[in-house]
Amino acid sequence: MLLIECPWCGPLAETEFSYGGEAGITRPLDPDALSDAEWADYLFYRANPRGAHRELWNHAHGCRRWFGVERDTVSYRITGSFKLDLAEPRSGGNTEQGD
Amino acid sequence: MKKYSAYSLLRNALSHNRNWRTAWRSPEPKKSYDAIVVGGGGHGLATAYYLAKNHGMRNVAVLEKGWIGGGNTGRNTTIVRSNYLWTEAALLYEKSMQLWEGLSQDLNYNVMFSQRGVYNLGHSLQDMRDIERRVNANRLNGIDAEVVGTAELAKAIPCLNVSSDSRYPVLGASLQRRGGVARHDAVAWGFARAADALGVDIVEQCAVTDIDVRGGKAVGVQTTRGPIASDRIGVVVAGHAGVLAKMAGLRLPIESHPLQAFVSEPIRPVLDTVVMSGAVHGYISQSDKGELVIGAGIDAYNGYGQRGSFPVIEHALQAIVELFPVFSRVRMLRLWGGIVDVAPDACPILSKTPVEGLYFNCGWGTGGFKATPGSGWVFAHTMAHDEAHQLNAPFSLERFATGALVDEHGAAAVAH
Numbered sequence: 001m002l003l004i005e006c007p008w009c010g011p012l013a014e015t016e017f018s019y020g021g022e023a024g025i026t027r028p029l030d031p032d033a034l035s036d037a038e039w040a041d042y043l044f045y046r047a048n049p050r051g052a053h054r055e056l057w058n059h060a061h062g063c064r065r066w067f068g069v070e071r072d073t074v075s076y077r078i079t080g081s082f083k084l085d086l087a088e089p090r091s092g093g094n095t096e097q098g099d
Numbered sequence: 100m101k102k103y104s105a106y107s108l109l110r111n112a113l114s115h116n117r118n119w120r121t122a123w124r125s126p127e128p129k130k131s132y133d134a135i136v137v138g139g140g141g142h143g144l145a146t147a148y149y150l151a152k153n154h155g156m157r158n159v160a161v162l163e164k165g166w167i168g169g170g171n172t173g174r175n176t177t178i179v180r181s182n183y184l185w186t187e188a189a190l191l192y193e194k195s196m197q198l199w200e201g202l203s204q205d206l207n208y209n210v211m212f213s214q215r216g217v218y219n220l221g222h223s224l225q226d227m228r229d230i231e232r233r234v235n236a237n238r239l240n241g242i243d244a245e246v247v248g249t250a251e252l253a254k255a256i257p258c259l260n261v262s263s264d265s266r267y268p269v270l271g272a273s274l275q276r277r278g279g280v281a282r283h284d285a286v287a288w289g290f291a292r293a294a295d296a297l298g299v300d301i302v303e304q305c306a307v308t309d310i311d312v313r314g315g316k317a318v319g320v321q322t323t324r325g326p327i328a329s330d331r332i333g334v335v336v337a338g339h340a341g342v343l344a345k346m347a348g349l350r351l352p353i354e355s356h357p358l359q360a361f362v363s364e365p366i367r368p369v370l371d372t373v374v375m376s377g378a379v380h381g382y383i384s385q386s387d388k389g390e391l392v393i394g395a396g397i398d399a400y401n402g403y404g405q406r407g408s409f410p411v412i413e414h415a416l417q418a419i420v421e422l423f424p425v426f427s428r429v430r431m432l433r434l435w436g437g438i439v440d441v442a443p444d445a446c447p448i449l450s451k452t453p454v455e456g457l458y459f460n461c462g463w464g465t466g467g468f469k470a471t472p473g474s475g476w477v478f479a480h481t482m483a484h485d486e487a488h489q490l491n492a493p494f495s496l497e498r499f500a501t502g503a504l505v506d507e508h509g510a511a512a513v514a515h
């Protein structure tokens with residue numbers, strides 16, 4: 001189980017959170033101006049990297065706020081959480097995880 | 100290839116089983132091939148087999164980074180069915196079903212295909228409406244399907260809790276009698292042996308590390324066993340599809356997730372069919388060894404580690420124990436995970452790409468084992484003719500831009 005650190009509530013069990021996929025994807029301001037391929041890219045294409053991944057989590061059973069997590073998709077090790085307005089990974093803290 | 104038969108069993112028994120041949124060669128890779136299949140799972144091996152058998156292409160290699168069948172092919176819960184909602188999907192999976200029905204004979208290898216029936220449970224009025232709709236859609240496509248009520252369910256599966264006070268009340272189910280299970284390892288081994296007999300080189304311990312593209316055309320691959328040239332490359336690597344696409348400068352609408360399954364200690368025969376519940380994310384059958392084979396839902400996060408989180412297992416087991424109270428004291432024996440390649444519409448991608456001579460077969464996600472023979476059949480056609488077979492034409496990469504998705508998410512019984 002992952003131990004995820006909510007920037008507001010601290011490290012808590014994965015079951016308190018829900019996953020929101022890749023972080024940093026912004027909705028195009030003017031969708032009508034996009035080609036079909038560009039719109040498809042926004043809707044469906046994700047980096048899906050094997051390795052470091054910046055992703056969204058929501059503290060669904062807690063403060064219900066969204067934040068970012070930096071996690072390795074192979075070892076699942078979490079290296080930091082960050083508030084979305086800061087958009088900076090937060091290092092340190094108790095972000096270890098078990099299996 | 101020495102044919103397996105009752106006679107060969109007897110002959111080898113008399114010589115104390117010392118004279119069996121290896122089922123396939125382990126050749127050194129050649130410098131070049133007419134076609135390369137990357138990934139030695141069931142789909143890759145089936146592709147190579149049908150390239151040789153249906154299209155006369157025998158100078159073909161399957162490059163596998165580990166051992167054949169070590170990916171999702173050897174990690175799945177082996178459920179085979181073709182009762183998909185949408186015509187495009189139903190026809191593709193039904194092609195596969197028809198191949199399954201003659202596969203052991205065709206490959207001269209017992210894949211233990213057992214048509215013991217597949218029940219998809221409904222737990223709410225809406226579930227039952229969806230089931231009726233799907234059953235009707237299946238029948239219109241010539242696929243066997245029935246709606247069954249609780250009385251019939253109680254008779255067919257005595258250990259299933261159909262009482263109205265259960266936590267996940269069962270209101271009925273769909274039944275595909277031609278559905279069932281097959282032995283996953285045997286599917287990989289059978290295709291490998293049959294492809295090898297037709298001249299295909301199966302090269303294990305050979306990871307593809309780069310795809311060479313020149314002037315918009317695929318010209319070969321770099322591997323841990325050296326460069327290999329070919330102008331026809333089919334990539335069939337399931338959860339690693341995105342990694343291989345990147346090597347060719349492409350992107351795919353695929354996300355990789357862990358999917359877990361587990362088996363119990365062997366017990367006496369108690370469940371002679373397959374029971375699935377999309378609503379509560381559990382599916383179960385009993386293997387010939389007596390183990391209960393149970394699958395869970397995917398872990399929500401992206402993952403390339405072949406393991407997932409404990410709460411997902413707990414969730415699946417809670418559902419199974421509610422549905423089958425009699426299993427509550429059965430011990431689990433083994434647990435594992437695979438990496439599944441999930442597409443936005445829960446349907447596969449069997450497609451040409453913007454790189455000439457480079458083809459991708461992926462996106463089968465949580466439910467591609469059942470499609471193994473059919474996938475190989477149509478993908479071999481696509482590679483041999485540089486053009487989709489009519490059954491996989493709807494499953495191109497373009498559909499994500501045109502919007503012609505085949506939305507099986509939630510529409511299918513459950514995508515396994």
Ligand SMILES: Cc1cc2nc3c(=O)[nH]c(=O)nc-3n(C[C@H](O)[C@H](O)[C@H](O)COP(=O)(O)OP(=O)(O)OC[C@H]3O[C@@H](n4cnc5c(N)ncnc54)[C@H](O)[C@@H]3O)c2cc1C
Pocket residue numbers: 137138139140141142143162163164165166167168169170171172173174175176177178179305306307308335336337338339343358359360394435436437438439463464465466467468469470515
């Ligand atoms: C737990 C679980 C339960 C499932 N249950 C069912 C079910 O009940 N019914 C069903 O129909 N489907 C089920 N599935 C899905 C099914 O297993 C897959 O869709 C199917 O087996 C995919 O086959 P494949 O040959 O495409 O992939 P795989 O068998 O994963 O083969 C891909 C191969 O590519 C190799 N590879 C990767 N990268 C490279 C590289 N760089 N170079 C060379 N080789 C490489 C891998 O080592 C692997 O052997 C389940 C999956 C899982 C994980």
Ligand SMILES: [Zn+2]
Pocket residue numbers: 006007008009010059062063064065
């Ligand atoms: Zn919080």
